[in-house]
Amino acid sequence: MSSSRPATGGGRIIAVAPERVVRWLNGFIGRHGPSAIEQTLDGITLTAADGSVAACALPLDERFEAEVEPEELVEAFVERAETERVVAVVILRKGAFAIGVFRGAKLLASKVDTTYVQGRTAAGGWSQQRYARRREKQAAIALKKATEACVRVLAPFVGEIEAVVGAGDKRGIAEMLTEKRLAALGDRLLPLSMDVGEPRLNTLKDTPRQFRAVHIHLTEPEPEPEPVPDAGDAEGRAARGD
Structure with missing residues (x-):
């Protein structure tokens, strides 16, 4: 397809x-x-x-x-x-992550999980600042959890992984790969865009269709316009109903 x-x-x-x-x-x-x-x-x-x-x-x-x-x-x-290349895929989006290692289209190892991160609030003043601090703390915890999962899944394959493909929070993914146990993969992160849904196992399993x-x-050249019949010829007269 x-x-x-x-x-x-x-x-x-x-x-x-x-x-x-x-x-x-x-x-x-x-x-x-x-x-x-x-x-x-x-x-x-x-x-x-x-x-x-x-x-x-x-x-x-x-x-x-x-x-x-x-x-x-x-x-x-x-x-x-x-x-069939060995490729790591990391999908990260608002506390949820899906991480996998593929050989060709075959999934060798994976981890999918979600951590609650509060959404943005319309409240103003002190309440808004309190919610923002809480949200930042939750996001930091979620990123740390995703990084640890990334280490567990990817570290055993560091010597084999030829490319890393990310989707969702690209900045967060790049930050995850600065972890010293994953530092060797930092320069293998490709600027490849993938159109993916929420970080789920089925979403992860579908990514080879895009990165492979x-x-x-x-x-293609524009088709040449069809000639317009001359008003004096038979086709022109027929077109006018003469």
């Missing part, structure tokens, strides 16, 4: 599961004609006979380390895209 959204500057961004990339590329060539292919830093770009362009990026900010022969580019790209996806920026 793939998803699509408008791209900044035109075209669409299509997210395709790595296992379906070959099928998608074959469909692109079938719809738009033979394509020239070139290697880019983060993937490949196909330019079709009709001017359509499909710029395909490897998942998880992966990069090609060396030049690949043109006839081997698609195979090399798909092989890299399908590689190949993102394709598809641009």
Whole structure:
């Protein structure tokens, strides 16, 4: 299954599961004609006979380390895209967290929990300040609890984790990774945006669909307008009912 959204500057961004990339590329060539292919830093770009362009990026900010022969580019790209990498996922939102370690789409370890954090209040004056101090204290306790859970789940895999993907409170997640037992993971946190719901186990299990996806920026030429019949020809007369 793939998803699509408008791209900044035109075209669409299509997210395709790595296992379906070959099928998608074959469909692109079938719809738009033979394509020239070139290697880019983060993937490949196909330019079709009709001017359509499909710029395909490897998942998880992966990069090609060396030049690949043109006839081997698609195979090399798909092989890299399908590689089952070990990825940590941290979802943090208002006292709730979901933390997991995946190999490919398989969840190896996880922890999901919730700590009460008071919502903002409309009260004014002294009461508002008291509520704010209470809320800050509760938020600090919740973050500490999430950090300890993060250590328990991620620390055994620190040597294997190749990337960390966060969702929700990005600032809180970055702070969690400053904990000395997780410091090695700080530079593996990717600026990848994921659209996720509340931190739940089902939410966590669904994240590979996003972080493993190949993102394709598809641009297609505007269709040429149909010619307007000349007023003096037969089609023009028919259009006017003459």
